[in-house]
Amino acid sequence: MTIEGNKDEADRCIEIAQIAFKMGNTEKAEKFLLKAERLYPTAHAKELLTRVRAAGPSGSVPKRSPPSSPSSEEVRRRKPPHQAPQREYSQDQVDAVRRINTKCKDYYEILGVTKEATDSDIKKAYKKLALQLHPDKNHAPGAAEAFKAIGNAAAILTDPEKRKQYDIRGEEPAPAQHHHHQYYARGFESDLTAEELFNMFFGATAFPGGGPTVYTRRRAREPEPREAHAGIMQLLPILVLVLLSMMSGFFINEPVYSLTANPKYPVPRETDNLKVPYYVKENFHTDYQGSMRRLEMAIEEEYIKNYRESMAWKARNFGDSRQYAEAQKLRTPSCERLKNFNR
Numbered sequence: 001m002t003i004e005g006n007k008d009e010a011d012r013c014i015e016i017a018q019i020a021f022k023m024g025n026t027e028k029a030e031k032f033l034l035k036a037e038r039l040y041p042t043a044h045a046k047e048l049l050t051r052v053r054a055a056g057p058s059g060s061v062p063k064r065s066p067p068s069s070p071s072s073e074e075v076r077r078r079k080p081p082h083q084a085p086q087r088e089y090s091q092d093q094v095d096a097v098r099r100i101n102t103k104c105k106d107y108y109e110i111l112g113v114t115k116e117a118t119d120s121d122i123k124k125a126y127k128k129l130a131l132q133l134h135p136d137k138n139h140a141p142g143a144a145e146a147f148k149a150i151g152n153a154a155a156i157l158t159d160p161e162k163r164k165q166y167d168i169r170g171e172e173p174a175p176a177q178h179h180h181h182q183y184y185a186r187g188f189e190s191d192l193t194a195e196e197l198f199n200m201f202f203g204a205t206a207f208p209g210g211g212p213t214v215y216t217r218r219r220a221r222e223p224e225p226r227e228a229h230a231g232i233m234q235l236l237p238i239l240v241l242v243l244l245s246m247m248s249g250f251f252i253n254e255p256v257y258s259l260t261a262n263p264k265y266p267v268p269r270e271t272d273n274l275k276v277p278y279y280v281k282e283n284f285h286t287d288y289q290g291s292m293r294r295l296e297m298a299i300e301e302e303y304i305k306n307y308r309e310s311m312a313w314k315a316r317n318f319g320d321s322r323q324y325a326e327a328q329k330l331r332t333p334s335c336e337r338l339k340n341f342n343r
Contacts, residue, residue: 006039006040007039007040009036009039009040010035010036010037010039010040010042010045011036011040013032013033013035013036013039014032014033014036014044014045014048016028016032017029017030017031017032017033017036017048017052018048020032021048021051021052021055026052026053026055026056029048029052030049030052030053033045033048033049033052034049037049087139088139089138089139089140089143093132093138093139093140093143094140094141096129096132096133096138096140096146097133097138097140097141097142097143097145097146098142100133100146100149100150101142101145101146101149104149107152107153107156107157107166108153108157110149110150110153111125111126111129111150111153111154111157112125112129113125113157115167116291116293116294116297117157117294118294118297118298118301119158119298120298122154122157122158123154123158123201125154126150126151126153126154126201127201127202129150130147130150130151130198130201130202131202133146133147133150134147134198135147147194147198148194150194151193151194151197151198152194154197155197160289160290161289164289164290196242200246256280256281256284256288256290256295257269257278257279257280257284257295257299258278258279258280259276259277259278259279259299259302259303259306260279261279262279264281265279265280265281266279266281266282267279267280267281267282267284271296271299271300272296273296273300274300274303276296276299276300276303278299278303311326
């Protein structure tokens with residue numbers, strides 16, 4: 001028999017010996033291990049033979065060593081994979097998200113305002129919904145999508161030109177195969193992200209430490225001059241876009257009227273309903289393209305609020321309870337509509 005043949009036979013004897021040893025038959029195990037040594041000596045056979053002889057006479061069951069502590073590798077294998085903790089959310093949060101994501105047909109309905117809503121009404125509605133739907137506070141499924149939707153709605157409806165275009169094109173019939181989000185947002189996307197718009201309203205610390213979104217900058221190592229230069233060059237286009245967006249917002253949101261005459265608003269006018277006097281710029285007749293009814297409603301509301309606050313202040317300072325009660329009776333219809341909606 002060749003050397004290789006002896007090796008194969010020796011391996012077979014070792015397998016028989018291992019089985020016998022496990023069954024407690026040390027005599028048989030020793031016999032086959034000695035045979036394996038004669039056919040093809042190996043260190044493995046010698047080691048097994050030493051263990052068999054140490055186990056005792058034939059028929060005795062070898063003592064089992066106490067179970068050793070599992071290694072860190074075994075513990076890692078047995079341990080189930082880490083799962084992110086499930087964040088809780090209320091049914092009210094789910095309903096708020098579902099209303100915007102599945103039920104609203106246009107930007108006015110998203111913010112809960114009418115098409116006659118003033119710029120101030122829209123901003124108030126956005127602020128309330130943004131605090132309710134921000135993903136750092138609302139963990140319901142779809143909250144991020146709803147948060148983006150209210151951001152787009154506020155950005156479009158507070159821009160007079162975009163709002164005008166939206167009012168004209170927003171009522172076009174939507175194709176049947178499109179989701180309604182694509183319908184009411186078609187061609188009317190904000191230049192700012194939802195987070196950028198939120199930070200413009202609330203600043204960068206609305207929810208400090210409240211969730212995964214981090215607004216504050218952490219101090220890092222001082223960059224090398226070359227790295228700093230490269231970083232500035234990469235951020236330059238973004239900074240220019242943000243600056244242009246902010247500048248356009250300042251110009252667009254400039255008031256079109258004033259309740260007091262001044263060099264900038266020298267032309268006197270009055271509202272049709274309450275005959276409230278107000279003043280506009282000299283180019284008002286040619287430049288203003290919005291709804292006069294909506295504008296005059298805002299003027300009258302601001303006038304009544306200012307008048308009521310003035311009367312209440314005088315009543316408090318002069319102790320006139322009757323005048324204070326009369327001041328409180330003055331009505332502001334738009335504010336009352338928003339308050340009733342919020343309930």
